[in-house]
Amino acid sequence: MLDEADTRLLAALQKDAHLTAHELGDLLNLSPSQAGRRRQKLEAEGYIQGYSAQLDPLRLGLSVQGFVQVQLGTHGPEQSNSFARLIGARPEITSAWTMTGEADYLLRVFCEDLPALNRLIHEILLPHPAVARVQSQIVMDQLKRDAPLPT
Numbered sequence: 306m307l308d309e310a311d312t313r314l315l316a317a318l319q320k321d322a323h324l325t326a327h328e329l330g331d332l333l334n335l336s337p338s339q340a341g342r343r344r345q346k347l348e349a350e351g352y353i354q355g356y357s358a359q360l361d362p363l364r365l366g367l368s369v370q371g372f373v374q375v376q377l378g379t380h381g382p383e384q385s386n387s388f389a390r391l392i393g394a395r396p397e398i399t400s401a402w403t404m405t406g407e408a409d410y411l412l413r414v415f416c417e418d419l420p421a422l423n424r425l426i427h428e429i430l431l432p433h434p435a436v437a438r439v440q441s442q443i444v445m446d447q448l449k450r451d452a453p454l455p456t
Contacts, residue, residue: 307352310335312456314343315352319453359451367415369422371442374408375430378437388435397425408440419443431444 307315310333317324324332324343333340347353362370368417377384392398392412400413416422422441430439 307456311343311347311352316342316343316346316453316456318353319456344449362415366417369416369419370447371414371416371422372444373412373414373426373443374404374440374442375410375412375436376407376438377409377435379435380409388433391429393426395429397421414434418438436437 313333317329326337326344329335329340329344330337333343335343342398344353362368375388377388381397388410389401390408392401397414397416398412399415402411403409406410414422416425422443426439426441430436
């Protein structure tokens with residue numbers, strides 16, 4: 306069970322994962338060693354799964370962000386596993402979800418341009434034997450960045 310200090314620590318780290326034990330201690334009114342131990346405990350218990358840098362896709366030459374809905378024609382463990390391996394191997398697919406509703410999967414993709422997105426759809430996704438239908442939406446603007454989880 307998380308207490309108030311744990312939730313405040315998690316909220317602070319989501320905003321800035323570079324916070325030192327001293328800085329966390331100041332924010333939480335704890336000693337640096339107490340703050341550091343709390344962070345280590347939350348890491349060990351799986352509340353904190355890792356740390357990463359948020360990169361600017363435009364500066365990396367990835368000017369097209371899109372969401373691709375994929376509907377499978379056949380639904381069995383072999384087809385699902387094969388499709389999961391395919392999307393896991395594609396760096397332009399940055400996240401993927403299984404869904405309820407018409408689409409079986411929702412993929413978030415970043416591509417350098419529209420021809421690259423077209424190649425991903427027509428040369429990689431649609432030729433997969435389990436895929437029946439693909440529908441894509443191109444992001445025009447992102448109004449809210451990936452936000453911290455509510456704590």
